[in-house]
Amino acid sequence: xxxxxxxxxxxxxxxxxxxxxxxxxxxxxxxxxxxxxxxxxxxxxxxxxxxxxxxxxxxxxxxxxxxxxxxxxxxxxxxxxxxxxxxxxxxxxxxxxxxxxxxxxxxxxxxxxxxxxxxxxxxxxxxxxxxxxxxxxxxxxxxxxxxxxxxxxxxxxxxxxxxxxxxxxxxxxxxxxxxxxxxxxxxxxxxxxxxxxxxxxxxxxxxxxxxxxxxxxxxxxxxxxxxxxxxxxxxxxxxxxxxxxxxxxxxxxxxxxxxxxxxxxxxxxxxxxxxxxxxxxxxxxxxxxxxxxxxxxxxxxxxxxxxxxxxxxxxxxxxxxxxxxxxxxxxxxxxxxxxxxxxxxxxxxxxxxxxxxxxxxxxxxxxxxxxxxxxxxxxxxxxxxxxxxxxxxxxxxxxxxxxxxxxxxxxxxxxxxxxxxxxxxxxxxxxxxxxxxxxxxxxxxxxxxxxxxxxxxxxxxxxxxxxxxxxxxxxxxxxxxxxxxxxxxxxxxxxxxxxxxxxxxxxxxxxxxxxxxxxxxxxxxxxxxxxxxxxxxxxxxxxxxxxxxxxxxxxxxxxxxxxxxxxxxxxxxxxxxxxxxxxxxxxxxxxxxxxxxxxxxxxxxxxxxxxxxxxxxxxxxxxxxxxxxx
Numbered sequence: 001x002x003x004x005x006x007x008x009x010x011x012x013x014x015x016x017x018x019x020x021x022x023x024x025x026x027x028x029x030x031x032x033x034x035x036x037x038x039x040x041x042x043x044x045x046x047x048x049x050x051x052x053x054x055x056x057x058x059x060x061x062x063x064x065x066x067x068x069x070x071x072x073x074x075x076x077x078x079x080x081x082x083x084x085x086x087x088x089x090x091x092x093x094x095x096x097x098x099x100x101x102x103x104x105x106x107x108x109x110x111x112x113x114x115x116x117x118x119x120x121x122x123x124x125x126x127x128x129x130x131x132x133x134x135x136x137x138x139x140x141x142x143x144x145x146x147x148x149x150x151x152x153x154x155x156x157x158x159x160x161x162x163x164x165x166x167x168x169x170x171x172x173x174x175x176x177x178x179x180x181x182x183x184x185x186x187x188x189x190x191x192x193x194x195x196x197x198x199x200x201x202x203x204x205x206x207x208x209x210x211x212x213x214x215x216x217x218x219x220x221x222x223x224x225x226x227x228x229x230x231x232x233x234x235x236x237x238x239x240x241x242x243x244x245x246x247x248x249x250x251x252x253x254x255x256x257x258x259x260x261x262x263x264x265x266x267x268x269x270x271x272x273x274x275x276x277x278x279x280x281x282x283x284x285x286x287x288x289x290x291x292x293x294x295x296x297x298x299x300x301x302x303x304x305x306x307x308x309x310x311x312x313x314x315x316x317x318x319x320x321x322x323x324x325x326x327x328x329x330x331x332x333x334x335x336x337x338x339x340x341x342x343x344x345x346x347x348x349x350x351x352x353x354x355x356x357x358x359x360x361x362x363x364x365x366x367x368x369x370x371x372x373x374x375x376x377x378x379x380x381x382x383x384x385x386x387x388x389x390x391x392x393x394x395x396x397x398x399x400x401x402x403x404x405x406x407x408x409x410x411x412x413x414x415x416x417x418x419x420x421x422x423x424x425x426x427x428x429x430x431x432x433x434x435x436x437x438x439x440x441x442x443x444x445x446x447x448x449x450x451x452x453x454x455x456x457x458x459x460x461x462x463x464x465x466x467x468x469x470x471x472x473x474x475x476x477x478x479x480x481x482x483x484x485x486x487x488x489x490x491x492x493x494x495x496x497x498x499x500x501x502x503x504x505x506x507x508x509x510x511x512x513x514x515x516x517x518x519x520x521x522x523x524x525x526x527x528x529x530x531x532x533x534x535x536x537x538x539x540x541x542x543x544x545x546x547x548x549x550x551x552x553x554x555x556x557x558x559x560x561x562x563x564x565x566x567x568x569x570x571x572x573x574x575x576x577x578x579x580x581x582x583x584x585x586x587x588x589x590x591x592x593x594x595x596x597x598x599x600x601x602x603x604x605x606x607x608x609x610x611x612x613x614x615x616x617x618x619x620x621x622x623x624x625x626x627x628x629x630x
Contacts, residue, residue, distance in 0.1 A: 029253030033157030155260030286334035295425035501591030561617025
């Protein structure tokens with residue numbers, strides 16, 4: 001009881017300033033990077049200015065490992081980093097206060113290793129950042145240059161730290177914070193009540209971390225997994241326990257370092273560590289899987305709880321196994337190592353491979369989940385050395401994989417089908433066999449498909465028969481989207497690439513399909529731009545013409561030739577403008593985007609609308625048949 005009472009009476013200053021005044025405070029590299037954004041910063045500012053917090057403000061619980069030479073911050077790094085960034089701005093606003101004890105933290109605090117140089121840069125150059133920013137945001141290139149950094153290496157966590165500095169500065173500029181009150185703000189933080197556990201042993205710190213962060217405190221999935229694996233090793237005990245925990249921490253330090261590069265490495269949409277973990281568990285787990293049933297667990301639509309349950313079940317199975325060496329620590333270490341490899345494959349190796357063979361990125365765009373699992377397998381199977389993961393397949397094999405993804409369900413034979421349309425876990429299990437040729441396995445499915453009862457053993461003939469006829473061509477030219485919408489978007493992307501236009505920027509974000517002729521076209525365009533405008537004998541004739549013209553436009557306005565890929569923001573900006581008023585050169589300067597410039601005047605006459613749409617539609621349709629299929 002006495003110890004608890006003493007702990008409750010601690011405050012921020014007594015823990016981090018008085019008691020350990022001669023120790024540096026470090027965030028270990030296995031921790032996630034700085035993740036607070038403006039929402040959390042605003043809450044922090046709100047606490048600073050709330051008079052009720054001047055006496056009795058509770059700043060939370062901290063877990064610290066005392067290594068003797070320095071303190072490792074096991075839990076609480078987001079709050080402490082925010083205090084540091086706030087002190088940076090306070091120093092700029094009131095430099096005469098630098099001698100106060102709290103400012104000593106600016107020289108003693110170190111964040112995760114991969115972000116520490118930028119934190120030091122922010123501490124040393126924040127005045128330059130603030131002067132450069134004005135009303136700009138700190139991720140702008142001018143801001144990055146003012147800090148002496150490069151855009152390519154400016155990670156998300158570093159952006160968030162710069163944003164926090166900028167946001168605190170703006171709060172002072174707008175009067176939400178007052179420079180004259182800085183001593184009061186600092187006194188409130190220094191006197192804020194805290195509870196803190198000082199661990200002398202790394203395994204004890206890990207145990208407390210797992211208990212504290214998996215019982216009601218929300219963490220990212222990857223952090224829960226890290227805590228579970230370290231806890232499993234701790235519970236196993238043994239002479240190697242400390243080394244095993246350090247080994248797992250080292251793997252997750254690399255994983256978290258790559259997390260900040262995920263956005264730049266993503267080919268389509270947002271890539272997350274949780275997404276990689278999901279695909280990794282399905283095809284690799286603690287080592288390359290072999291059987292079809294193993295390749296289908298956890299389920300492809302598994303939620304967060306399902307993924308945690310899967311790992312917990314594997315840990316429990318290892319605990320109860322009587323086989324020698326099958327302790328939980330064996331599984332935990334193997335999973336950490338293999339997951340790190342998978343993260344490196346996705347974040348580092350695939351972008352490098354794509355730079356020489358862009359089909360890598362293309363198939364990730366076509367189907368990220370299946371292609372991610374495919375690459376996690378083949379990069380391991382064909383690696384140059386046992387401990388590497390740099391295996392590649394030929395361009396022809398990549399083309400086969402693209403063709404399988406594009407055609408396996410791009411036909412009408414699955415209408416009202418009961419049961420699964422495909423069985424990629426079976427394909428992946430065949431890829432994992434030691435004597436299996438990757439190209440031969442894929443080619444088999446490209447030829448036969450997954451459901452021979454529906455394809456008759458000739459998938460490509462089924463697809464071509466379903467598309468290469470006048471009825472299908474008319475359908476695509478007049479109404480391109482059906483249940484195959486994703487296939488058409490990919491075909492539009494590949495068509496523009498064939499026209500020497502790179503659409504990776506568009507495909508990476510949220511794709512929006514632009515109608516060159518807007519679905520909400522206006523009657524005054526026709527009556528104003530028709531050359532010459534039509535004259536009608538009566539109002540009834542005019543209305544009849546309108547009905548007939550509207551009916552005709554409705555047959556082709558959703559056709560293949562009227563569709564163009566843009567981002568959601570660009571689609572919103574283009575709105576429902578007349579096609580002759582639209583220019584796409586700010587989006588792309590080649591392909592259909594450039595061709596539209598030459599046709600803009602033709603769009604003024606509504607009698608040209610149908611032919612403009614259908615001519616381009618026929619070109620794209622022929623590309624699908626002759627390039628993507630035949």
